Amino acid sequence: MADLSFTNAPAVRKHACRWQLMALFMLLITALMALSLPASAVEQRNGLPDFTALVKSAAPAVVNISTTREAAARSGMRMPNQQLPDIFRHFFGDQLPPGFGGMPEQPGSRTLSSLGSGFIISSDGYILTNAHVIDGADTVTVRLNDRRELTADVIGQDQKTDIALIKVDAGNLPTLNMGDSDSLETGEWVAAIGSPFGFDHSVTAGIVSAINRTLPTDSYVPFIQTDVAINPGNSGGPLFNLDGEVVGINSQIFTRSGGFMGVSFAIPINVAMDIADQLKDNGRVDRGWLGVVIQPVSEDLADSFGLDRARGALIAEVAPDSPAEKSGLRSGDIILRAGDSDIDTSDALPRLIGRVSPDESINLRVQRDGREQSIKVKVGQWPDSESSTSDMPQSGNDRIGLAVSGLSPEQRQQLGIEAGVLVQQVAPDSAAARAGLQPGDVVVELAGQSVDSVSTLRKLVGQLDDKKVVPMRINRDGTTLFVPLRITPR
Numbered sequence: 001m002a003d004l005s006f007t008n009a010p011a012v013r014k015h016a017c018r019w020q021l022m023a024l025f026m027l028l029i030t031a032l033m034a035l036s037l038p039a040s041a042v043e044q045r046n047g048l049p050d051f052t053a054l055v056k057s058a059a060p061a062v063v064n065i066s067t068t069r070e071a072a073a074r075s076g077m078r079m080p081n082q083q084l085p086d087i088f089r090h091f092f093g094d095q096l097p098p099g100f101g102g103m104p105e106q107p108g109s110r111t112l113s114s115l116g117s118g119f120i121i122s123s124d125g126y127i128l129t130n131a132h133v134i135d136g137a138d139t140v141t142v143r144l145n146d147r148r149e150l151t152a153d154v155i156g157q158d159q160k161t162d163i164a165l166i167k168v169d170a171g172n173l174p175t176l177n178m179g180d181s182d183s184l185e186t187g188e189w190v191a192a193i194g195s196p197f198g199f200d201h202s203v204t205a206g207i208v209s210a211i212n213r214t215l216p217t218d219s220y221v222p223f224i225q226t227d228v229a230i231n232p233g234n235s236g237g238p239l240f241n242l243d244g245e246v247v248g249i250n251s252q253i254f255t256r257s258g259g260f261m262g263v264s265f266a267i268p269i270n271v272a273m274d275i276a277d278q279l280k281d282n283g284r285v286d287r288g289w290l291g292v293v294i295q296p297v298s299e300d301l302a303d304s305f306g307l308d309r310a311r312g313a314l315i316a317e318v319a320p321d322s323p324a325e326k327s328g329l330r331s332g333d334i335i336l337r338a339g340d341s342d343i344d345t346s347d348a349l350p351r352l353i354g355r356v357s358p359d360e361s362i363n364l365r366v367q368r369d370g371r372e373q374s375i376k377v378k379v380g381q382w383p384d385s386e387s388s389t390s391d392m393p394q395s396g397n398d399r400i401g402l403a404v405s406g407l408s409p410e411q412r413q414q415l416g417i418e419a420g421v422l423v424q425q426v427a428p429d430s431a432a433a434r435a436g437l438q439p440g441d442v443v444v445e446l447a448g449q450s451v452d453s454v455s456t457l458r459k460l461v462g463q464l465d466d467k468k469v470v471p472m473r474i475n476r477d478g479t480t481l482f483v484p485l486r487i488t489p490r
Helices: 004-035 040-043 053-063 084-090 269-282 299-305 323-327 347-354 409-414 454-463
Strands: 061-071 110-120 126-130 137-144 148-160 163-168 189-194 204-214 218-226 238-240 245-251 262-266 294-297 313-320 334-338 361-368 371-378 392-397 402-406 419-428 442-446 469-476 481-486
Touching: 004 294, 053 061, 053 189, 084 204, 110 299, 126 245, 126 269, 137 163, 163 269, 189 245, 218 245, 218 269, 218 347, 245 269, 245 361, 262 269, 294 334, 294 481, 299 469, 313 323, 313 481, 323 371, 334 347, 402 454
Parallel strands: none
Antiparallel strands: 061 110, 061 137, 110 126, 126 163, 137 148, 148 163, 189 204, 189 238, 204 218, 218 262, 238 245, 245 262, 294 313, 313 334, 334 361, 361 371, 392 402, 402 419, 419 442, 442 469, 469 481
8 A cells, every 4th residue: 555655646746736736827817807907897896986987988068057147236235345254144145234334235236146067968059957057047158078168048947847958059069878767776876977166077976875755845856865975066967877877967955054964866867858858849848737635644544544554645635627526536535556656655646647748548546435446537737827603612522632613604715615614622632632633624524424514523423433543634724634533432
């Protein structure tokens, strides 16, 4: 055995050397491949994207937008050269009120200016920006990447989505590639190019913090939330994905200081381009309209209407002679689906209907009286303008802790309702208080039954089961909504 091992030793050593040489060769190849990779690929592998190529390619199509408008001069006094101490400027701007000294304000007008950003979407000079950037402007000036300054014409603007389309008289301009904002995912890297505080072509980057955000004053935009640094002057500028495609238009920031705080909002490019196409073709936006007042469906409301979970858009009111009324929709219906899209939250419905062309029909899946049914609605055109008792309180019923009174004919006419009772007092820690009822509310309906008098409300409450949640329809400050009323045991 010893002789056999001794005889084979050189062969074993030769085999080992071959493996060592092969290992060294593979290490060399790996090192050469790493050296040949572009810096961006290496950094991407390490989780740090490189925006160098994106910026070089996209920056020429990003523009600075400045506007001016004439405004009447305010009365008061003005310091020489409009130089005021910061403490006064904080409260009074560049003017002092009468009696603070300084030079008299000359009658006439003064010029106001603003700055923003935009980007070129066609080589013949069409540019997208925010409506609030150019709103009310007498002149709109576009500064290109090559420092040319051109006067722009406003083709159209849409205040509901904060989109504006402007055009400069030029040709062969650089353009940007449009992406698909519907494919964005939370956590994805994005970058912005704009002119914060007038610093042209500033680049900032971050991630998508959330999608489909609804802001209190914007029902028609499913905003993209990012942590990209956005400041005054960035408005109207593009938001890019890692492929260098525009996925949004930077529009708003949440701030307590006036500057960036890590919460920025962009309009999805799919929404923006749809608006831009309409502005280019018609100079206006045609938006679908149902004619309903809706509210979210809470867990208690879902329980009271017999839904399996909180979802959908609850119709609180149907406008007279509206597409909704003509189709048979009514108050208390819960819209669960519109076309091919589920309505998980109520704020999704205005976006979906708004993108339907007027006179087109859409199928709605609605829950009514505990059963689902389909209703076909011919969508209308959004209107140009918004249309859209005894002296002493009487007890409604001690079970709910509510004191109400009847409505006079004048009150019913003023509120635009045929029946109801006025809430005068709400007992603390009562079923009415827990439902959110307030003095001044008008109870119109309870558990699907019309409330035309105090005695009717007392009767309906007396018929309800203990601990059961039922919907109560009320009118508050001219707005109709439902609240979930959980009955207190006797």
